[in-house]
Amino acid sequence: MIISQLIQVLEDWAPRWAAQKNDNVGLQIGSPQRRVTKVLIALEITPAVIDEALARKAELIVTHHPLLFRPSSSVISTDPIGKLIIKLIENRIAVYSAHTNLDFSRDGVSFALANKLGLQHIRFLAPLKETLAKIVVFVPEDYVESVRNAMSDAGAGLIGEYSRCSFVSRGTGSFKGSKYASPFIGGTEAEERAEELRLEMAAPRASVDRILSAMKDVHPYEEPAYDVYETITPQRNFGMGALGELSSPQLFKNFLKTIKHVLHAGVLRYVGDPKSRVQRIPVCGGAGSDLLPEAIRAQAEVLVTADVRYHTFHAAAGTISLVDAGHWETEHSILRIIADRLQQAAGQASTAVRIFITEQSTNPIHNL
Ligand SMILES: [Zn+2]
Structure with missing residues (x-):
């Protein structure tokens, strides 16, 4: 498996767009194309966690708390975080973090x-009251299925436990192309009428561009007519x-x-x-x-x-x-869940990947 395949498993569960605005989640260090045979899971990166990754020959560390959280202006060995980053890069160990997106996800x-x-x-x-978007597209009937499928595959139509949700109503569209237009229906410089379906689907705001681009790829019109609305529908998939x-x-x-x-x-x-x-x-x-x-x-x-x-x-x-x-105490149960999810996905892959939970307690607090 390569790193990007493991990332896909994590992001199907806890998508990056679900993170808090000021958070920094995703691949922080490394190449998405690198092959992985061993993964180490920890709440955060410490010098002991890096040593364990080296001892286990892990190519990837998955953490909950991001190593890179605030913007850095330099990466130097005299700075504690800089020192860790340099050691990780020198040893070609990638770091991926799922932070508030994992807090807000089901089974997170x-x-x-x-x-x-x-x-x-x-x-x-x-439940998060995320501002969802509603995308409305006007499509000729013969194309409604392919447009609906393309939009669903790109992330539209998710409502609670249901996916590929849409609503379709019928109507008549009108248009007049300029002499430079090449309309799918009718000729140029003549007003046309066409039977169309109004296809509407809910979409996470962060996926709107991707969904529109998928829709345009399969829509037969030179200029597909569409609207994007904001809604305040509570998002039950995250909370x-x-x-x-x-x-x-x-x-x-x-x-x-x-x-x-x-x-x-x-x-x-x-x-x-x-x-x-x-x-x-x-x-x-x-x-x-x-x-x-x-x-x-x-x-x-x-x-x-x-x-x-x-x-x-x-x-x-x-x-x-x-x-x-305690912070560490209330969070460390997630490590087993991350490990199981990755191991399950890795088990289906043709090449063996081993997942380890760190043996280090990364809790910096001691109780007397
Ligand atoms: Zn935390």
Whole structure:
């Protein structure tokens, strides 16, 4: 397999366009055409992770946290990040990062955490209200299938669990070509009428250019007529945090013990009555305290996340229980999911690819 094939597997799951605007995701170092036989998965790049990649002869490291996050003006060995970049390039190790796009994807970071905590019926806590586009194209009837297929293949027509969704209505188009035109129907400099179908499909905004270009490739008209509208339809394929339920209500103090045990959390910071019962539980891997209002709206008993500030604990106290289980601790369950997805895809390839999860704890925080 080559790197770009593994990237395709990751991006079919967590597309780059789903990342937050100021994020930096995708291939950060390396050539997409390079052959891969071993891949190392880690939450982030540290000197120990690079050493492990070298020892395992891995050609690619897949991380959650991007190595290159802010724009750099130089790559020099006296800078800690520069030193890592130089070592990776010198050893021809590629780096690919799936960050907020993986946070916002189904079966991403928060879903992995919810699963780890034994929650059921897992769904998004706050589905992303991404601004979708609606593409409307006017097509002669004989071509509607090929245009619909081309647009679907380019990413149009995704609504929740359904793909290739479209709507077609019938009407009459009119046009008059100039003497330089070469119309598909009728002659030049004469007003024509044509029976046309109005084909409409929803599309992620980031894919609009690709979809329009695919549509134009198969549309028979010299100048296809089309419109692109913005909508505010909530996008149910992506969202923040995950919401699930325990199979039966549990004492909060017992659930705290479960969190500590399954996440290998050295310490839990929390507010809430240990003798209360919890069942409906939203979680967010990494820094998710902004989801506190959503958790309250969901009538949940406890929000599990990380990087919680003192005043956020105050805001929760008395209304909802809140647990800070640590950033690394709430995110590391995703490594197994990434590894399984890649291994499954690699298993179908003719050449063997081995996927490893790093043995290094990249958590920089120690608990006394
Ligand atoms: Zn994180």
